[in-house]
Amino acid sequence: xxxxxxxxxxxxxxxxxxxDMIKAFGFTCFEYWLEPTLYKTALKQxxxxxxxxxxxxxxxxxxxxxxxxxxYISSPNCIGHEWxxxxxxxxxxxxxxxxxxxxxxxxxxxxxxxxxxxxxPGGCNRNACDHNTFINLALELGEIxxxxxxxxxxxxxxxxxxxxGWGDDMAHVKDWDGSWKMLLEGINEINVGxxxxxxxxxxxxxxxxxxxxxRLPEFPDDAIVGINLGFSPDADPTVGGDAREYVREVAKLxxxxxxxxxxxxxxxxxxxxxRLPRIFSRRREEMTAAPYxxxxxxxxxxxxxxxxxxxxxxxxxxxxxxxxxxxxxxxxKVFGTQHEMLGELFxxxxxxxxxxxxxxxxxSRQEAHRAYTKIIDHLENADTDKCSLPLFPSPAEYHRDLLxxxxxxxxxxGPNPDRDxxxxxxxxxCLSIYDKxxxxxxxxxxxxxxxxxxxxx
Ligand SMILES: [Zn+2]
Numbered sequence: 001x002x003x004x005x006x007x008x009x010x011x012x013x014x015x016x017x018x019x020d021m022i023k024a025f026g027f028t029c030f031e032y033w034l035e036p037t038l039y040k041t042a043l044k045q046x047x048x049x050x051x052x053x054x055x056x057x058x059x060x061x062x063x064x065x066x067x068x069x070x071x072y073i074s075s076p077n078c079i080g081h082e083w084x085x086x087x088x089x090x091x092x093x094x095x096x097x098x099x100x101x102x103x104x105x106x107x108x109x110x111x112x113x114x115x116x117x118x119x120x121p122g123g124c125n126r127n128a129c130d131h132n133t134f135i136n137l138a139l140e141l142g143e144i145x146x147x148x149x150x151x152x153x154x155x156x157x158x159x160x161x162x163x164x165g166w167g168d169d170m171a172h173v174k175d176w177d178g179s180w181k182m183l184l185e186g187i188n189e190i191n192v193g194x195x196x197x198x199x200x201x202x203x204x205x206x207x208x209x210x211x212x213x214x215r216l217p218e219f220p221d222d223a224i225v226g227i228n229l230g231f232s233p234d235a236d237p238t239v240g241g242d243a244r245e246y247v248r249e250v251a252k253l254x255x256x257x258x259x260x261x262x263x264x265x266x267x268x269x270x271x272x273x274x275r276l277p278r279i280f281s282r283r284r285e286e287m288t289a290a291p292y293x294x295x296x297x298x299x300x301x302x303x304x305x306x307x308x309x310x311x312x313x314x315x316x317x318x319x320x321x322x323x324x325x326x327x328x329x330x331x332x333k334v335f336g337t338q339h340e341m342l343g344e345l346f347x348x349x350x351x352x353x354x355x356x357x358x359x360x361x362x363x364s365r366q367e368a369h370r371a372y373t374k375i376i377d378h379l380e381n382a383d384t385d386k387c388s389l390p391l392f393p394s395p396a397e398y399h400r401d402l403l404x405x406x407x408x409x410x411x412x413x414g415p416n417p418d419r420d421x422x423x424x425x426x427x428x429x430c431l432s433i434y435d436k437x438x439x440x441x442x443x444x445x446x447x448x449x450x451x452x453x454x455x456x457x
Contacts (some may be wrong), residue, residue: 002038002048003437015059017392018302023066024390026313029113030063031296032056034074034104036121037081037438042103043096053107060110072108073115073157075122075164076101076141083180083441085165088137089127093178101141105148114145115226117157120197123165126176130167131208135215142219155224159259161200161231161240162208169200169240180441198233202241205231209246216253225250226259226296229289234356235260235282247290257294258286262356264308268448270301270430272405274350276311276323277360283319303393304401307331307346310389333389334398335382342382345375349409351455365456369413375406404429412455423453 001010010018019030041049056072063070077086077097086093105114116138124133142154161169171194173186187196200208216225227247231240235258250256263282265273279297286292297312299305310330314321327343335342348371350359363371379402384395391398408426411417427449434445 002052004051006433006436008433011055012058012062014392015055016062017390019059019063019066019068020390021306021392022309022313023068025310026317027068027297027309029069029071029294030059031071031073031113031115034072034108036075036078036083039074039078039100039104040080042100042107056108057110060108060112069112071113071115071155072104072111073117073155074101074104075117075119076137077124078119078122081438081441083121085122085124085178085180085183087124087126087129087178088133089124089129097137098140098144102144102148105145105152109149111149111152113155113224114149114152115155115157116141116145118159118163119165120159121165121180123160123163123170123197124178125165125167125170125172126178131163131169131204132211134163134166135212139215139218142223146220153222153224154220155226155257156219157226157259158209158212159226159228159261160197161205162212162227162243164197167208168204169197171196171199198239200231200240202231205240205243205246209243209249213246213249213253216250219254222255224255224257224293226257228258228260229282229285234262234358244289251290251292255293256290257296258282258292259296260286261296261298264297264312264356265299265301265305266355266357267300268444269352269354269452270304270448271352271452272304272346272349272402273308274327274347275308275356275358276327276347278358279308279312280315280319280321280323280326283315287319303397306334306389306391306398307343330389334384334387334391334395335378336386339378339382342375342378345371345378348372348375349405351409352452354451365413368456369410372406372410372413376403376410379403379406409455412453417456419453419457423449426452 022030038052060070079086086097088094088097118134138156145152145154163169171187171191173183176182183196187194227250228235228243230237230243232238247256260282263279264275295316297309307330311326314326324344328340331343332340348363348368351363351368384399387395431445431449
């Protein structure tokens with residue numbers, strides 16, 4: 001979205017159309033991540049910085065004209081493309097953290113919600129930093145936000161076990177210098193197969209939440225707390241345990257919203273996700289556990305995830321709706337009622353074992369292949385001339401992309417697929433933006449293409 005020469009650059013027109021679409025789906029707020037590479041550009045105020053500010057200023061106006069709110073989230077201490085984890089207990093680092101936070105709060109004044117996100121990436125356990133360091137920092141950042149952007153509402157993220165990356169949630173790497181590189185090398189040495197975060201247990205979660213709930217009255221009355229049903233990457237009661245007792249306590253003091261990240265999409269492998277039953281059941285679980293005020297739906301592929309986004313919005317409006325009927329309703333609106341069965345058939349795309357993959361049905365290679373053949377047949381006979389939803393980029397492009405994926409899945413589930421050719425085609429269609437912009441610092445795109453090409457192997 002940010003790089004001029006990427007071929008996928010979004011300006012006012014593209015954002016306006018995206019907002020039209022999510023408004024039609026039923027969302028009330030557009031949320032984006034002020035990610036570390038961009039976040040640091042404020043120090044130099046280079047071209048990308050000023051252009052981004054101008055665009056997002058316009059996005060605020062475009063959203064408000066449509067009756068939508070806008071929110072950005074940022075993890076305040078992960079800084080720059082190289083992911084430097086600045087330490088609030090280091091005076092120089094602390095100065096930089098506060099300076100950047102004020103820069104952005106001022107520059108994006110007019111944004112309705114500002115999410116103070118603990119990390120991933122981000123956090124610190126150097127110089128005795130722990131979960132209380134994040135709580136203290138969040139208090140300071142909240143004050144800065146309201147000074148620069150008085151109309152904003154603060155959201156406090158608890159993500160992790162909880163507070164990702166702070167104290168014992170982060171792996172302890174000896175003599176760590178705050179660099180992502182050394183952190184990664186360190187965890188490979190001490191914790192084979194582990195992760196730099198998600199190292200907390202239920203005891204640590206209890207300490208963190210007790211301290212947080214005690215301090216919560218110090219935060220603004222209208223602050224929202226982002227807290228899931230469980231302290232694990234899938235919001236389950238594993239790793240840091242069951243969160244429901246804390247959600248109920250927090251809800252007595254402040255509004256709560258969930259930040260159930262992987263239920264809709266997860267990360268890495270771009271494909272047309274189909275997680276509808278779990279999206280709806282999760283919203284129902286939340287509503288029975290505590291008086292949730294809101295939820296979020298995450299995507300890294302907004303030009304492909306239309307069905308997931310539509311379902312996620314509908315699940316927040318009415319969690320009791322039947323997810324299969326919602327999927328057919330969507331496909332009826334896009335491709336015409338004679339092709340509404342596509343909504344059901346798309347479940348066969350949910351075979352990629354990535355983050356948040358909890359499929360309702362398991363598919364044999366043969367049955368999946370039969371489903372893909374039916375999808376191809378429907379899509380080849382469908383058009384989107386009468387599409388009644390304002391899809392962005394366009395219903396025709398969505399149609400084309402789905403057909404491309406259906407054919408790829410059919411090849412992968414068919415006899416003797418040329419997996420190397422598929423890997424290259426997948427890269428070209430889904431990830432070739434990395435041929436034009438700097439590779440993400442965790443370098444996961446290559447493995448995504450490889451994993452996709454190995455489906456059904
Ligand atoms: Zn620190």
